[in-house]
Amino acid sequence: MKNRLVCLAAFLCTIISVEALACGDSLYRVGKGMSYRIYTAPLPGSVLIYGQSEGAKQLAEALAQSGHDVQLVDNEIKLTMELQTGHYDVVIAPYSQHAAVEASAEASRSTGTTFLPVAMNGEEERTAQQAYAEVMVADKHEIKNYLKAIHKTLKSKA
Secondary structure, eight states, X not given: OHHHHHHHHHHHHHHHHHHHHHTTXXXXXXXXSOOOSOOOOSSOOEEEEEOOSHHHHHHHHHHHHXXXXXXXXXXXXXXXXXXXXXXXXXXXXXXXXXXXXXXXXXXXXXXXXXXXXXXXXXXXXXXXXXXXXXXXXXXXXXXXXXXXXXXXXXXXXX
């Protein structure tokens, strides 16, 4: 009878200890484990988004949620005023508005600001890539791609 109790206790301890080793183990590995679908910016920066669309508003919300200091403007006057009053690391705007962004940046002498153009299609992307190192595509890229581009820009400035 005593042998049965000892064997049963040893068996239960073995089963319980195996489950204890697996409990939460994957949550402690950096970059692994569960994903909660929230992206965080390793280097938070100041981002100015220029656009009138719903996509621009959603991008601004997502970047702010990830930790960036984000300002959204919807016209050229506000764009120029923001570039004059604040220091922005990155300006995100449609490629079709690149002339307005560059003119506003030049007028405000905002030389440390990097323009990240957003192309609306493949043809516009090819055109933008002739003048800019990093070009995003509106229908192809997700928030994580914007975060990577911003991070690469901030890292190159540091």
